[in-house]
Amino acid sequence: MSGQASPYLEIDLAKIKYNTSQVVERCHDRGIEALGVTKGFSALPRIVSAMIAGGIDGLADARMENIIELRKRGIDLPITLLRIPRLSNVARVVKYADASVNSEVSVVAALSAAALAAGKTHSVILMIDVGDLREGVLKEHALGAVGCILKLRGVRLAGLGTNVGCFGGVLPEPGNLNMIVEIGDAVYKHYGVKLDILSGGGTSSLFLLERGEIPPGINQLRIGEGILLGTDTTHNRVISWLHQDSFRLLAEIIELKSKPSVPIGNIGRDVLGNRPQFEDIGIRKRAILSIGRQDAYIEGIVPIDDRVKILGASSDHLIVDITDANDQFKLGDNVAFSLTYFGLLSASGSKYIAKVYREDTR
Numbered sequence: 001m002s003g004q005a006s007p008y009l010e011i012d013l014a015k016i017k018y019n020t021s022q023v024v025e026r027c028h029d030r031g032i033e034a035l036g037v038t039k040g041f042s043a044l045p046r047i048v049s050a051m052i053a054g055g056i057d058g059l060a061d062a063r064m065e066n067i068i069e070l071r072k073r074g075i076d077l078p079i080t081l082l083r084i085p086r087l088s089n090v091a092r093v094v095k096y097a098d099a100s101v102n103s104e105v106s107v108v109a110a111l112s113a114a115a116l117a118a119g120k121t122h123s124v125i126l127m128i129d130v131g132d133l134r135e136g137v138l139k140e141h142a143l144g145a146v147g148c149i150l151k152l153r154g155v156r157l158a159g160l161g162t163n164v165g166c167f168g169g170v171l172p173e174p175g176n177l178n179m180i181v182e183i184g185d186a187v188y189k190h191y192g193v194k195l196d197i198l199s200g201g202g203t204s205s206l207f208l209l210e211r212g213e214i215p216p217g218i219n220q221l222r223i224g225e226g227i228l229l230g231t232d233t234t235h236n237r238v239i240s241w242l243h244q245d246s247f248r249l250l251a252e253i254i255e256l257k258s259k260p261s262v263p264i265g266n267i268g269r270d271v272l273g274n275r276p277q278f279e280d281i282g283i284r285k286r287a288i289l290s291i292g293r294q295d296a297y298i299e300g301i302v303p304i305d306d307r308v309k310i311l312g313a314s315s316d317h318l319i320v321d322i323t324d325a326n327d328q329f330k331l332g333d334n335v336a337f338s339l340t341y342f343g344l345l346s347a348s349g350s351k352y353i354a355k356v357y358r359e360d361t362r
């Protein structure tokens with residue numbers, strides 16, 4: 001085929017739909033709603049449609065640009081903004097998102113004013129920091145923050161949420177998730193308000209879901225990585241009941257030659273400014289692929305054929321050693337890679353990487 005774009009991201013929509021339906025089913029069995037997190041693939045519309053076809057209960061994204069795009073495409077599922085809003089952006093948040101996660105009372109006050117001005121009610125999830133040290137109010141400040149938010153008009157305190165396994169790598173456990181259940185109980189005792197949502201984290205919480213260890217009361221999870229990649233990076237595991245191969249990245253071989261394994265000449269710095277080290281393992285068969293650091297996060301792509309070894313990358317070229325798989329490849333062939341979460345994040349958002357969809361595999 002001439003003119004086939006390369007590199008390209010191959011996306012199996014049937015597998016994403018399947019993964020979504022599996023996650024949704026397991027959540028619903030425990031009385032939990034599942035939000036589909038779309039930031040990991042730049043909210044590409046066809047993937048969002050696959051999640052919707054899989055029965056997802058709502059959508060969530062960290063970026064307003066993605067949420068506005070979803071709205072423009074007429075998606076009417078509830079959408080939650082997952083990155084705490086900027087004080088300077090509250091009008092757009094209220095206009096396009098149904099709900100947002102929050103940790104600053106003054107931002108919620110600004111959301112309140114913006115919602116009143118727009119004649120809307122905006123739902124607020126107050127994030128509680130249970131120890132991972134990314135966003136959220138500390139436990140001891142939660143009741144005070146709730147009291148302030150309950151006084152505001154234009155916003156509705158929909159519930160509490162927490163985040164684990166991100167900055168601090170803290171594992172979700174019945175103990176730390178139960179903290180938001182306890183705070184929810186305290187909110188009821190103190191203010192007589194029964195909160196609708198207790199949002200207990202993302203993919204890493206599926207580990208507890210499988211074991212029936214999600215504390216009763218938690219009724220929402222926000223799932224990205226699991227649905228997309230079938231992996232759980234926080235627990236360093238594959239989720240056996242999900243597909244891991246919904247995405248493949250392919251890049252074409254543009255040079256294929258046998259070359260020495262050690263550069264010839266005096267060594268200065270490489271393109272990253274590092275002093276490269278080479279081990280002499282003789283003459284090797286090396287392929288140059290038409291992908292580089294401007295296209296995607298190279299540390300986030302992994303050759304599917306484990307006999308292919310990445311040697312390095314510059315802005316426009318990826319150099320791989322294919323000596324051990326020499327019979328498999330010729331000039332003009334594609335080499336296939338799987339992706340980590342950050343690999344997918346970069347490739348899906350990259351204008352240099354074409355997107356090719358498949359729907360007929362299942």
Ligand SMILES: *Cc1c(COP(=O)(O)O)cnc(C)c1O
Nearest residue numbers: 037082202203222223224225226
């Ligand atoms: C990205 C994100 C998620 C989704 O996390 P996954 O590990 O991809 O499931 C959930 N909640 C928040 C607040 C996020 O920012």
